[in-house]
Structure formats: structure tokens, C-alpha cells
Amino acid sequence: MASKPTPAYSEESIRVLKGLEPVKQRPGMYTRTDNPLHIIQEVLDNAADEALAGHGKRIRVTLHADGSVSVEDDGRGIPFGLHPEEKAPVIELVFTRLHAGGKFDKGKGGAYSFSGGLHGVGVSVTNALARRLEVVSHREGQVARLVFQDGDVTEPLQLRKAQEGDRRQGTAVRVWPDAKYFESSQLPLAELSHLLRSKAVLMPGVAVYLVNEKTRETQSWQYKGGLRDYLMQTLGGDPVIPLFDGEGYADSNETFAEGEGAQWCVAFTEEGQPVRESYVNLIPTSAGGTHDSGLRDGLFNAVKSFIELHSLLPKGVKLLPEDVFARASYVLSAKVLDPQFQGQIKERLNSRDAVRLVSSFVRPALELWLNQHVDYGKKLAELAIKAAQTRQRASQKVEKRKGSGVAVLPGKLTDCESRDITHNEVFLVEGDSAGGSAKMGRDKECQAVLPLRGKVLNTWEVERDRLFANTEIHDIAVAIGVDPHGPNDTPDLSGLRYGKVCILSDADVDGSHIQVLLLTLFFRHFPKLIETGNVYVARPPLFRVDAPARGKKPASKSYALDEGELTAILDKLRKEGVREGSWTISRFKGLGEMSAEQLWETTLNPDTRRLLPVKLGKFDFAGTVSLITKLMGKGEAAARRELMELHGDEVDIDV
Numbered sequence: 001m002a003s004k005p006t007p008a009y010s011e012e013s014i015r016v017l018k019g020l021e022p023v024k025q026r027p028g029m030y031t032r033t034d035n036p037l038h039i040i041q042e043v044l045d046n047a048a049d050e051a052l053a054g055h056g057k058r059i060r061v062t063l064h065a066d067g068s069v070s071v072e073d074d075g076r077g078i079p080f081g082l083h084p085e086e087k088a089p090v091i092e093l094v095f096t097r098l099h100a101g102g103k104f105d106k107g108k109g110g111a112y113s114f115s116g117g118l119h120g121v122g123v124s125v126t127n128a129l130a131r132r133l134e135v136v137s138h139r140e141g142q143v144a145r146l147v148f149q150d151g152d153v154t155e156p157l158q159l160r161k162a163q164e165g166d167r168r169q170g171t172a173v174r175v176w177p178d179a180k181y182f183e184s185s186q187l188p189l190a191e192l193s194h195l196l197r198s199k200a201v202l203m204p205g206v207a208v209y210l211v212n213e214k215t216r217e218t219q220s221w222q223y224k225g226g227l228r229d230y231l232m233q234t235l236g237g238d239p240v241i242p243l244f245d246g247e248g249y250a251d252s253n254e255t256f257a258e259g260e261g262a263q264w265c266v267a268f269t270e271e272g273q274p275v276r277e278s279y280v281n282l283i284p285t286s287a288g289g290t291h292d293s294g295l296r297d298g299l300f301n302a303v304k305s306f307i308e309l310h311s312l313l314p315k316g317v318k319l320l321p322e323d324v325f326a327r328a329s330y331v332l333s334a335k336v337l338d339p340q341f342q343g344q345i346k347e348r349l350n351s352r353d354a355v356r357l358v359s360s361f362v363r364p365a366l367e368l369w370l371n372q373h374v375d376y377g378k379k380l381a382e383l384a385i386k387a388a389q390t391r392q393r394a395s396q397k398v399e400k401r402k403g404s405g406v407a408v409l410p411g412k413l414t415d416c417e418s419r420d421i422t423h424n425e426v427f428l429v430e431g432d433s434a435g436g437s438a439k440m441g442r443d444k445e446c447q448a449v450l451p452l453r454g455k456v457l458n459t460w461e462v463e464r465d466r467l468f469a470n471t472e473i474h475d476i477a478v479a480i481g482v483d484p485h486g487p488n489d490t491p492d493l494s495g496l497r498y499g500k501v502c503i504l505s506d507a508d509v510d511g512s513h514i515q516v517l518l519l520t521l522f523f524r525h526f527p528k529l530i531e532t533g534n535v536y537v538a539r540p541p542l543f544r545v546d547a548p549a550r551g552k553k554p555a556s557k558s559y560a561l562d563e564g565e566l567t568a569i570l571d572k573l574r575k576e577g578v579r580e581g582s583w584t585i586s587r588f589k590g591l592g593e594m595s596a597e598q599l600w601e602t603t604l605n606p607d608t609r610r611l612l613p614v615k616l617g618k619f620d621f622a623g624t625v626s627l628i629t630k631l632m633g634k635g636e637a638a639a640r641r642e643l644m645e646l647h648g649d650e651v652d653i654d655v
Helices: 019-027 037-052 090-094 124-127 189-202 224-233 290-309 321-325 351-373 372-400 432-441 464-469 471-480 509-525 526-530 563-575 597-606 623-634 637-649
Strands: 056-062 069-073 130-140 140-147 152-161 169-175 207-212 217-221 242-251 260-267 276-280 328-335 425-430 447-452 498-502 535-538 541-546 556-560 584-587 611-613
Touching: 019 124, 037 069, 037 124, 037 189, 090 124, 090 130, 090 140, 090 152, 090 207, 124 130, 124 169, 169 260, 189 207, 189 217, 189 224, 189 276, 189 321, 217 447, 224 260, 224 328, 242 351, 260 290, 260 351, 276 290, 290 321, 290 328, 290 372, 290 584, 321 372, 328 351, 351 372, 425 432, 425 471, 425 509, 432 447, 432 597, 447 471, 498 509, 509 526, 509 535, 509 623, 556 563, 584 597
Parallel strands: 056 207, 276 328, 425 447, 425 498, 498 535
Antiparallel strands: 056 069, 069 169, 130 140, 130 169, 140 152, 207 217, 242 260, 260 328, 535 611, 541 556, 541 584
């Protein structure tokens, strides 16, 4: 039967999305769509940025009876004059253009030295996903009002002179979120309260209010004592030693920008769930990131140094970072000039320099404090050593239970020294050359490498008892120590040899293909490892940018995951005054081209790498099976083509 002819493909077929259309068509690429909290947070972050810059002392959030939400501040007010280039009111551009705002100019004289990032979407996303949005700006003796519906201006800018009773300065934004873009139109009140409370914590002296018109309740937060007061109120157990708090910020030097640094408060407890909260320029980073890694690194090295100085470590005990960090609760507030986040909702900081930035202030401060308070230092050392001994005993028990009946490990597996599976990880690496770099660059204590030759077999339709006919799959199963199983089986996971099984392939199309084949193998034949959170995907960079020395700053190198990050790096270099074209861009054809040092820095180092956990997304198990059948099934070419035509432009780089 002849196939149905497709519509003509011509110049008219190409559609260019303008203004806020991309957000309306793909809201999940720009914000969280489970509820409207994040689009309200964008407005709140702007108010907090005013307070952070020293121009505001009050933030008021009101939940109105009609379902709308308003955020008011006493900052400088959004400018409403004409933009010199765009010839439109600035206040209108802020709410209708994806890449407009006051946070792009990071040099001296910029409106915001430190703010939540350079994504350039912000409140324009709020406007795009709102049925109606009203904004009023009080500034320079005038009051400006502007109203939008569905992202478009419906009541043009109106200006009037400030009257008696008007506030002197500030901005008020009222938003009616459009329910069609969200799974639930209800704001999670507990999450909103926590967010507002954290803003008050991070800005001592600033008063934050939450007014609920329906319940007629008002909550307010104001912390004069900042992080210390907050952590003491939130801790689940009594601290072993007094709270350790401090702050450190860079002067203008060769390494970090003036004002970059961190403020922290840390408590160590023997009981209770640890409290861990981190922020970058007042943005909550619920998934942590490189600033958390810097705090961990600083704490570990300071405690380790104290233990070595006083010869406290018993023979045969090896101290690891998690032994010090396991019972640590903390609140960390970092200031980073040009923060790079993972994902538009800014849940995780990816800026690699933040590790050194935070660690460089935390470590010397804690070392000094411990040596000034030796008794407290010994108590902390005792807590860390006890954690190390418990961990080592647990790993020895596992070793005895496995006995001598394990299969012979593959010859090409370069194993790690530790037998503690909570700490160990294996990298399934594409090709022998990449495997060689990984072997030299890895941490021999806890990182193993298994090189794979060529493309792995597509196992979607392979029977389980035929799997081991393939050498690569046999080696993977033996190396990880778990037998193939189905979704309803209860496999024996006691033989699992690594807490993290990491897929590491090139950042090109062939690498993506190998990644999909391995994900198919794990989902089809090792589903419990995905369910228990043991499977990960490592994301190596595609580009390296070498910039020459400029002024006091030495030559630098940066890595970019993709074209988007490359553009952001080049924009940053231009803003720093680097001459156009004086930088060198290298594109890695594969992992084998990276030196051991580069592979460690970008992909293997737990503090600076990007390692994504593999888990089921918006589909349930059956939905995922149906989708992968279309993608990987041998007789599914037609369904595969239809899927790509329908959803090809929705593909995100995240796994």
C-alpha cells in the first residue's frame, strides 16, 4: 500500500518562534510545571536581589482570594524610561523579552554585582505563563503601571506623579498563573514558607512577610543573627561542638573577582537528620553543587590536617570525606559573580571555580579554630574516626558474606582498592584509548574502569539466557556483581560491587548511541539497579576554551558541555575585555583525546564532574517500556520515525 504523501516542505514550513512563544510551547524547558511556585520565585528573586544590593528592607508576598499572588518590595523600582536601543519602555522589555534584564552587565557599574544568574529568562517566563500580570513601579517621584494578558501588553504604560500615601520607591508585581501550564494550580504553602524564611535568614535585618487573604493569617520572618540563629532553630540534635560559622570574600586578586566568597554555619551532631541548605546569590540550590563540594573539601582537609598534626588516627583506619561530612549540618550562602547552573530552575551550581572559592576560605578558618579549641577539635576528630571505623567494619562484613564463590573478574577491568560499595564506582568507558586515560586519571582508591569495545549489543529483544553469549555484557554483569533480572524479580544485590555504575561515552552522536544501548541494557535486564539509584550517566565536555592572560588575570581554561555553554563562556570572556578571537577553542573528538588530568578535572572528580542519576521521568514503568520499544524495537521503524517527527524538537540533553 502506498504511503500517504507528506505535506510540502518549503520555505513556508520553517516556523520561527518569537517573543514568549517558546516558553508557552515548551514551558518545561524554562520552569517547573508541577505547580506555579517557581514562576513566583522568579519575581521574589528580583525583590531579594534589590535587598542583596542594599536597596531594600522589606519583601511582602500576598496570596489573594482570587488565586493571584503579589510580591512587593521597597527597592529602587524597575526603570520605566525608554531603552536607548530598543526604543521601548525598559519595564516592558523586562517582562516580554527572554534575554532582557539588569543582571547581564557584570562589570563595574553594573546594576547588580551579584545576582541569581545569567539565564536571561526570569520574570519574562512568569509573564508568559500567566493569564494576567500587573506591575507597578515607584521611582523618582513617579508611579508607572503596566498590565499584561497571556504575555502581551493589554494596558500600555501609564505614568502619574506620586501622591500622598504612595510609597517612595519599590516594585509591586501581581500574577495570575495560567492553570493550563501546570499539573496543579495550587502553590505548596510549606515550600513557599520555607523559601521566604530562607530569604530572611540570608539577609539579616530584612523583614519578609507572607499574607494569606483566605485564612487571614500573616507570617513574618526577620533574623538579626542570620545563619547561626536559623541553624540552631532547625537542628534535630544537640551539637557535639559549638557551631562553627564564618565568612570570607575575595579582594581584587588574580584568582577570584572582588566580593566573591561565602558565608557558612556548620554543626556536627550524633543524632537526628542532618540539615543541609545551600544558596548562591540567595537562590536556593536544593540539589547542591560545586559550592557544597567546596565546603565539604574545606571541612575534610581541615579536620584531616588537625588529626595528622595531633597523631589521632588509629593504625589501619583510612579517613574519607564522608566520614567527616556524614554528621555535618550546614547552611551555606555563596556569592559567585557569574554563576553557571544546571537547568533553568537553578537547582544545582555547576561553576567549577566555586569548589576552590569556598574551600579556600573554609579550610584555613576551621584549621585555625580547631587549633585554638583543641578539646573541641579532638571531639570532632573522634566523631569522624568513629564514622570511618563503622564504615570499614560494614565493608568487611559484606566481603565475608560474599565468600569465595564469586566469578572471576574480567581481565580488562581495572578495579579499585576499596571494598566499600557505598564509596566505590565503576566507569563503563567507550573504547580502549579512553579507558587508558580514565585508568591514569582516576582515583585508584574508589574508582574502577571497564573499557568496552565498539557498540554494545541492542538487548531490548534479547532473551535473558542468551545475554552472556555477548562478551561485553558478560563482563559488565560479572564486574558489577549482579545477575540479569526482570522488573518483578527480587535479585540478590548483596554481591553488588559498586554503589555507582557510571556510563561514560563520548560527547558526540556515536557516544550518545552507546549511552542509549547501555541504558537499554540496564532498564531491560538490570531494572532494580535503576530503581535503587545505582546507575548514572557521566557527561564529559565537548569543547575546551583557552583564554590568554588579561591584566592581572592569568591565562585560563574552561570546558563547555555543549554549544550553549560555549556561547556563554565566550560572552563572559568578551565582558572581561578579552580581545575577540584571541582565545582558542578545541573540540574533543572523543574521550581518548583528553589527557588523564583533563578527564579527572571534567568527568571523574566528584567535586567538579557532572554525573546524572538515571531514573524514570514523567512516564511510569509501562509507559517507559512502550516508549523504548518504539525507540529500540527491530520492527518499529515506522513508529520511530513518527516519534521523531512529533517530538524531535522537544529533546532535551538531560537524561
